[in-house]
Amino acid sequence: MLHSLSIGELCNALVRKEISSVELTRHYLARIERLNPALNALITVTADEALAGAAEADRRRAAGEKGPLLGIPLIHKDIFCTDGVRTSCGSRMLDNFIAPYDATVVTRLKAAGAVMLAKANMDEFAMGSSNETSYYGPVKNPWDTRKVPGGSSGGSAAATAARLAPFATGTDTGGSIRQPAALTGVTGLKPTYGRVSRYGMVAFASSLDQAGVFARSAADAAPVLQAMAGFDPRDSTSIDTPVPDYPATLDAPLAGLKIGLLREFFEGLEARNSTLIHDAIEVYRGLGATTVEVSLPHLPLSVPTYYVVAPAECSSNLSRFDGVRFGYRCEKPKDLNDLYERSRGEGFGAEVKRRIMTGTYVLSAGYFDAYYLKAQKVRRLITDEFRAAFAQVDLLIGPTTPTPAFDIGAKMDDPVTMYLNDIYTIGANLAGLPGMSLPCGFIDGLPMGLQLIGPHFSEAKLLNAAHRFQQETGWHKHTPGGYEP
């Protein structure tokens, strides 16, 4: 069936005129209509825009244009502004917000000819690790609908796993691509901070946010990153450095690759999880890689560091929601302060308010040095340790998550327990490093992820290492029951 083909296979079928983009788009829209109600992975389905975009892609191809994504459907996380289409960010605050422009990620994928099918559900303002904080309700994991898909890009992950689109965009501030990719059995890539433009991506924590990709394989993710990456003068932290040809190096041999085993990631790791990661390491040894243990003593402090830095930046970024210029406004405000307080109190959900208040507290007079400055210093210690590790090794390897997908509702009462889901992913965000999660096996019938972390701008090496792993193993080919061909 069409939805089991890779992006490369779909592209070949389009080139050979075996299918049109309109037919492919109709196929995916029909799957969305049939399968999404049980998953709640999508907030807005843009069927009319999709069919118009597909017809345009078919015209472009007929006119002789080529391109690996020309006519290929995708789903955007609802954090990316899409001109003329609601951009809710999973929040009541933006339930009525029609974006007046496209995010750069959206512009670039449109230019590459990719066809947007829908906007994906997500944790409100990307704050969550289970997709339960969305104003539009939780997303269900296609492997077991009683389980969470992870978060914050839970809708993008679930939609990719359920074959509702060949690929999806996401964002990763503390693990929001890699963690849901692991829990839904798909391939997730978080690029280097600054590699992909943040313009038009609703801001959560500006020194950590980065856009990336969900796909079914590294080979599918490579052309998508190729289209997304690159300098954007509209993003002040976009990095002006050349984008390599990612698909060209997918098959490069791994002989001599030095892989670091992060001691802190294996200490206390659950036995079955540890076995899966060690099996994956054996695959790499078989491919000619060598391994060495490395230690980052401050890495266990990543989570508390993050839960100072990220809420601080969030409290500042989300001060723009004032009930005046756009977004939710409360009924009958009695004065300006009442307008601010009730618009924000009613427009934001519980977790977003918790993060805004945490950030306000750590930035407030008397606490700034003890919390915010302290966290920024520890952030540097962690970053320096990563840098030292990459002087010795090419890539670091470890688990993506401590456990497989957990039950919906299981961790909602205790924020700190929820925050610890991201214990293995947050370090890469603090240091601005690229990371990937790849399917590497199952625990109790639920998929688990292998995490690879590389030095800055090593996306080509990560994709290469991921692709070679996926040629040796079949984990990424497993499809959740009911979503099979």
Added chain:
Amino acid sequence: MSLTRQDVEKIAHLARLSITEQEMPVYVTSLSSIVNFVDDLSRVQTGTVEPMAHPLDGQHQRLRADVVSETDHHEKYQSNAPAVQAGLYVVPRVIE
């Protein structure tokens, strides 16, 4: 350390968030547990470590020529506003 109801009321006011009676005890408990959790950082020796604000050191804010780069889109932008009159955003009366 744990936060009191008064602490949370003060933080909520600084953040311009109305918090309901029902929500208040939940925030007192959960914000206290978060503050306790991040207090782990106080045990780290950071001495003269320079605070890190940006993940890629050595990057500077770029400058550009001071020329018009955007056209006027105020009507499109204001179509998202809750209340607009004559091209102006409408808010409750501030000055009597």
